[in-house]
Amino acid sequence: MTYIASFDIGTTHVKGILVNRDGELFHEQNVSLTCRQEPPFIEQEPEQWFKAVGTIVNEWFRDGIGAGLISLVSFSGQMQDCIPVDEQGRAVRPAILYSDSRAGAEARMIRDEIGEEEIFRSAANRMDGTLTFPKLLWLKTHEADSCARTSRYLISSKDYVIARLTGAFVTDPTSAATTGCMDIRRREWREDWLVRMGLPAGKLPDILPSGETAGRVHAEGSRLTGLAEGTPVLCGIGDAGAATLGAGVYEPGEVYAYIGTTGWIAGVSGGVADPASGLFNLAYAEPGRYINVAPLTNAGNAHHWAAEVFAPEAAGTDGRGMYEAVERLVEASDRGRNKILFLPYLNGERCPVQDEEASGCFIGLRPSTTKADMAAAVLEGVAFAMKQVMELRGAPEGAASLTLIGGGARSRQWCRVLADVFGTEVSVPSESQFLPCLGAAALGFPGLGWASSYDRLCELFKIRRKCETFSPDAEKKAHYESKYARYLELYPALAPVFRQAATEA
Structure with a gap:
């Protein structure tokens, strides 16, 4: 039996599971994380995410799971972060997390310069101080030295681990939608907005489809985690997208609720919701589908x-x-x-x-x-x-x-x-x-020939799961x-x- 190794990198824990072709879960592991909170500053050391993945992999090995049984690796992770890294993919400073609201003044500057109407039309979300775009501007103003040492800015906790495993600087459309500077329909960065705000273009990660291979575990990644060198690593998907897939929600009109550190009520549609209502729009796993989220900072x-x-x-x-x-x-x-x-x-x-x-x-x-x-x-x-x-x-x-x-x-x-x-x-x-x-593991099913499509896979998840x-x-x-x-x-x-x-x- 072979498995997909899947990790969910949240704020308080990194969870890891092995998933077989029938969607069954094995060898669940959970590693606690620490977080520095001095609101509005909320930060986390990214390297602990990477070390937690290695800890989980080694627990699997102790349980008798050989590295050769892992066919590929996939990730879910907290989104809307600002993670400056150097050329080797190591953090330049602690990650500024999604719930950090220090950049309120910078968000207002962006709204004044670009205009709320254009932001709504392209990014399809409100511009506030929790988004990555204003955080980039905050760093430029307050930490010029950190910016000078930064090669790329990553968006999701999973993006950091992927960079440390493979050397690739990538993110997925779901995570990128939380930055405030991605055209949500075209799934492309609005680098013209960055330039208008005096920020450098070309430092954001490449946007890849969630189910695409971001790279393969390189020698250093293998040495530090135990994963076999050459193991494919998917781009993965932001936590809200992974939760939606895992809940089996893929068709327009379906709704579910999530309670993690933060929370949300979310559903799938064929278009974006009006951001003026307070709803947040995310690109889903495939073009033409969107997750309309009512996000709760406190849950x-x-x-x-x-x-x-x-x-x-x-x-x-x-x-x-x-x-x-x-x-x-x-x-x-x-x-x-x-x-x-x-x-x-x-x-x-x-x-x-x-x-x-x-x-x-x-x-x-x-x-x-x-x-x-x-x-x-x-x-x-x-x-x-x-x-x-x-x-x-x-x-x-x-x-x-x-x-x-x-x-x-x-x-x-x-x-x-x-x-x-x-x-x-x-x-x-x-x-x-x-x-x-x-949900993150599901991204690998089509490529391994375990399922023909995400919609059929979600139906399978719903049929087989047990509920209270x-x-x-x-x-x-x-x-x-x-x-x-x-x-x-x-x-x-x-x-x-x-x-x-x-x-x-």
Whole structure:
């Protein structure tokens, strides 16, 4: 039996799996990552991504998987980063991550110079300080020395690992759509925009189709990871594209939800959505298909914050104890009567509101409030935000259930909250946290002769996967309908407070 080795390089973990021609997953591995957060600065050392891949490969070898059994390598990764590298593909400085919003002033400069109408028409997304294009301009202004030592700017965490494995500087159309400077229909860089902003042309990675071979593992990449020299490495796909493929969503009209560190509600269409609505448009695996995303800056990171604040004593050696303690707290809360509201904008927000200055808030605290009530309110707050963005993008008519994937889906209490808030069944595929890995692996199936097309492959994934279903509680559903109406009033009422706080900072 031979395998595709697939890696999903996120913010908090690198996940790796081996996938056979039947779409079965084997030898799942998970390596934790560290991240430096001093909002609006959020950075990560890229070399740890590469080392994590080597760690996972060597775990496979210890389990008896020889390098010769790996037919090819594919990747999914966090997008919208700014990763300056030298000629050898090594990081010049820490990566500026997607959730880093330091470049707000530079985004305004780009809007003023190029014009919002042209940006919407070509890039099909809002220009804000989290995109790669403004971050490039920020580096030019604030770190001229780093820019002078930079040979290329990479976009996704997977792009960095591919460069270290093969020497190729590439990205995929899904990741490139998060920069703010790719023509989304032509899938080409708008280098004329870079020149207009005084940035050098030719330093962005080459845009390749996701399923195309970016290169082969070179001698140094083999020595450092254990992968066989000459093993083909695909260009791969940004995490939202990989998650969409892994969820089996390929046809227009299909929708699913994802909870990772950040989150989104996403669906596939044959055209771009109006970016003025707050929706984000991504190029999908094949030309003519787009992923319309309602992105949430705050999702699993709010869960992590609650775990650190409400249950630090339960962390244990791997940190999982904190999350288990939060599960117990939420279960102990009387959710059908809990009136505490939580606005989950811990890192600002980009959808359904666009406000980098917004912050997280509890509303309704009383002397009788418990940690259990507050922990439950955090999960409810993210669920309300997801409901709001679902309404923004429009739920498919007659949808009887919502497919939920990502690490957040491991929280059974959160799944119950979501079912009650949405008032519909929530379907969680088994091993949902590894579905982005499965989606990245799917890119290699046609080339190996394992599948004829992505659409047929997605149907196969949906037929074969096992799911756990959470049904809404009628009493809690009614409670949440009333609570959601109050939740919608929070941001409009607090926005002036956020603006005032920003001016005084």
